[in-house]
Amino acid sequence: MLLQTLKNSQITDNEISELMISQEKVAHVQSNNPLDHALLVLIKSGYTSIPVLDKEYKVQGQVGKAQILDSILGMERIEMERLHEYFVSDVMTTKVPRMKKDETFGKALMLSINHPFVCIEDNEGAFLGIMTRRSILALIHRHLEKI
Template sequence: MYSLQRDVFFDVNLEDLLISADKVAHVQVGNTLEHALLVLVKSGYTAVPVLDSAFKLHGLISKNIILDSLLGVERIETEKLAEYNVEEVMDTNIPQVTLNHTFIKVLGMSINHPFICVVDEEGAFEGIITRRVILKLVIRHLNQE
C-alpha cells in the first residue's frame, strides 16, 4: 500500500512545475473563432488561454466552446467562425493561481481542470501547470516511499 507524507508537498516550488508563457499555445481576445480553432487543432489541445496584447489573462477558449457557438437550430453555422471573436464566447471562469499558492491548492484544482493558469500579481500570464506534471510529481514521491 502506498502512503504519502502530506508535508512533502508543502515544500514544492510551483515555479519548478511551470511551463512558461512563451511555450504555451494561446490566442488573443480579438482573434476570430476561426483562428482559435486552427490553433487548437494544430496544437492538439482542447483548450488554450486567451490573452490581451499586454499578456494579461482574460479567459479560456476550447473546441467545445467554439462548436457550441456554431450550433444553430437546424445546422452548424460555420460562417460564425469568421464573424465572432474569441472574447465573445470564451470562458471567463479561469482556474488560476499565483506562484505564492501552495501545491496542495494546485493539486485540488487539477481534479477538474487539465491545466491551471499561473498569473502574477497584476494578472499577467506567466504560464501553466499541467495535470500531467502534477501527477508525475506525485508518482515520483510514491515511488520513493
C-alpha cells in the same frame, strides 16, 4: 490515506515554478481574435482549451474546442462558415484557475481537479505560464513510486 501520504512526503509544500510551462511555450489567443483563428490554434496545438490573454499578457479567460463548436452548432449541421462571424470574447469563459508563481503544489492540485490547466501569474497579474493536470499527476506518480 493518499492525501496523508502526500502530506507526509512534503510534496504539497513544493513550489509550482518547477512544473510550470513558460508563457513563451503556451498556445494562447486574444479575446478579439476570430473563432476560426482560435480553432486553428487549438487544433495545431493539440489542446482542448487554451488561455485568452490581453495585449499586456494578462489572463482574460480561456476558450476550448467545445465552446467554439457549440457556438456554430446549427439545428441540422455544424455551420463552419459562421466561424468568422464570432470572436473569442463571444464564447470564452472568464472563470479560470489562477495562482501566483510562489504558491504551493497543494493549491495547484486542488485547482486542477476541475480544470485541464492552472494559469500562473506574477504579483501584478501578468501571465507567466501554465501548470497542466498532466504535470501534476506525473509529479504525484513519481513521489508514490518512491514511497
